[in-house]
Amino acid sequence: MKKFVLSIILTVLMINLVACGTESVNPEADMVSYIKVLEDGTIEGAIVEDFGESYYDVEGLKSMIQDAINEYNQKDITAGIKLISCELIEEQVKVILRYGSYRSYTGFNSRELFVGTVKEASKLGYDLDVSMLGTGKASVKLSQDELLALEKMKIVIAEEPIRVICYGNIDYYTESAALVGKKAVDMEHTQGYGVVLFE
Numbered sequence: 001m002k003k004f005v006l007s008i009i010l011t012v013l014m015i016n017l018v019a020c021g022t023e024s025v026n027p028e029a030d031m032v033s034y035i036k037v038l039e040d041g042t043i044e045g046a047i048v049e050d051f052g053e054s055y056y057d058v059e060g061l062k063s064m065i066q067d068a069i070n071e072y073n074q075k076d077i078t079a080g081i082k083l084i085s086c087e088l089i090e091e092q093v094k095v096i097l098r099y100g101s102y103r104s105y106t107g108f109n110s111r112e113l114f115v116g117t118v119k120e121a122s123k124l125g126y127d128l129d130v131s132m133l134g135t136g137k138a139s140v141k142l143s144q145d146e147l148l149a150l151e152k153m154k155i156v157i158a159e160e161p162i163r164v165i166c167y168g169n170i171d172y173y174t175e176s177a178a179l180v181g182k183k184a185v186d187m188e189h190t191q192g193y194g195v196v197l198f199e
Contacts (some may be wrong), residue, residue, distance in 0.1 A: 032165035033045075039167045043099075043186060044084070047091055048095075050091065050093075060086050061095075079108065080115050115157075116154070117158050118150050128148060130197070131175035132174060132197070153171070154199070160187065163186050164187060166183050170182065173194075177194055
């Protein structure tokens with residue numbers, strides 16, 4: 001029963017995104033859910049949601065999340081999932097988790113995430129026929145053939161509408177997303193995958 005309740009809580013928290021289309025000096029400091037891709041291959045995931053203390057308290061929620069992490073890490077010893085923080089900020093709860101890789105993020109949250117090169121994504125069968133916009137002054141749409149030709153570029157493919165923060169500057173992003181500074185986009189797609197290319 002506890003696992004079922006936690007699953008519902010995490011699902012609700014992961015779906016939530018406070019949409020922002022404006023420039024952000026520090027995109028991870030905003031009170032929005034995000035996925036942050038780190039250079040060492042790990043992923044930082046933040047979940048932000050309105051918090052009703054009448055139903056849960058922060059310490060209880062923290063304990064439930066930690067139990068779920070422990071259980072998952074025991075099943076997959078390579079997952080490397082850690083609870084970084086769980087805090088209440090002005091009636092919203094912000095939970096930050098660290099994942100050993102994009103694979104452990106996908107496994108734990110049951111939400112597709114890929115981080116690698118364009119060539120690797122293509123080999124895995126991801127559909128890269130998506131409309132992409134450039135971030136330069138002369139922003140141009142990138143065709144599928146042009147995208148596939150950039151086989152060594154780093155790519156993030158995310159299933160959910162969430163902020164994606166990269167460790168390098170973003171060059172191209174899904175047409176339906178909104179650029180938030182040089183290294184972040186808010187995925188606003190309603191179906192399929194959101195895609196980001198970065199240096």
